Amino acid sequence: MKKIMNVAIDGPAGAGKSTIARRAAKELGYIYVDTGAMYRGMAYHILKKGIDLKDEAAVSAEAEKLSVSISYEKGEQAVLVNGENVTPFIRTPEVSAAASTVSAYSKVRAALLNLQKDLAKKQSVLMDGRDIGTVVLPQADVKIFLTASAEIRGKRRYDELIAKGQTADLDQIIEDVKKRDEQDMNRTIAPLRQAEDAILVDSSHMSIEEVTDRIVSLVKMKEV
Numbered sequence: 001m002k003k004i005m006n007v008a009i010d011g012p013a014g015a016g017k018s019t020i021a022r023r024a025a026k027e028l029g030y031i032y033v034d035t036g037a038m039y040r041g042m043a044y045h046i047l048k049k050g051i052d053l054k055d056e057a058a059v060s061a062e063a064e065k066l067s068v069s070i071s072y073e074k075g076e077q078a079v080l081v082n083g084e085n086v087t088p089f090i091r092t093p094e095v096s097a098a099a100s101t102v103s104a105y106s107k108v109r110a111a112l113l114n115l116q117k118d119l120a121k122k123q124s125v126l127m128d129g130r131d132i133g134t135v136v137l138p139q140a141d142v143k144i145f146l147t148a149s150a151e152i153r154g155k156r157r158y159d160e161l162i163a164k165g166q167t168a169d170l171d172q173i174i175e176d177v178k179k180r181d182e183q184d185m186n187r188t189i190a191p192l193r194q195a196e197d198a199i200l201v202d203s204s205h206m207s208i209e210e211v212t213d214r215i216v217s218l219v220k221m222k223e224v
């Protein structure tokens with residue numbers, strides 16, 4: 001039987017983690033697990049309930065009651081909160097900011113940790129997030145820290161919005177990216193940081209294909 005492989009990809013918002021992780025997982029035949037989507041699902045539910053995001057006790061109490069799970073539809077991950085598929089609603093700027101806030105709370109993180117660990121025990125996964133190499137899968141076979149400058153990450157997000165026919169303010173987007181980095185890197189619990197044994201990949205001047213190829217070849221070297 002083939003060995004179960006665990007690949008951790010961490011890095012800041014907008015570094016291209018999800019696009020690249022999805023493609024690399026497909027090439028490798030692994031399951032792609034997007035942990036950011038789980039925090040987003042949780043945040044969406046908290047917003048919908050009208051709970052004050054700054055009220056850690058109230059957010060934590062709700063998080064402990066919630067059941068978050070994932071399923072796969074045509075190979076794409078869907079996030080279910082109390083059985084409801086919330087995937088279509090979790091990519092708004094409001095949910096991004098709320099996910100960054102609630103993910104700093106220990107009980108919110110604890111509510112998702114076992115789900116993430118269990119997924120990786122059962123099958124080969126390529127999991128992306130902020131603390132995968134440091135907290136969720138410290139024994140991962142391959143750890144990648146994928147980053148790019150805040151300006152380039154902001155410009156990529158801006159281009160995506162323009163391509164969708166939306167209006168966008170580049171300076172504001174770069175500011176938002178920096179603010180989210182700041183929050184994700186400076187929280188007390190499971191902050192975004194490069195694991196000691198992670199390989200740094202700076203995608204600032206690389207194409208999606210180049211980064212994907214690099215990750216796939218790093219993983220293949222470890223497959224037996």
Ligand code: DC
Pocket residue numbers: 013014035036037039040096099100101103104128129130131132180184
């Ligand atoms: O990767 P993303 O932008 O979808 O993540 C949304 C938020 O969730 C992000 O601001 C930080 C948080 N997050 C986290 O704290 N830990 C993870 N493993 C993944 C995401």
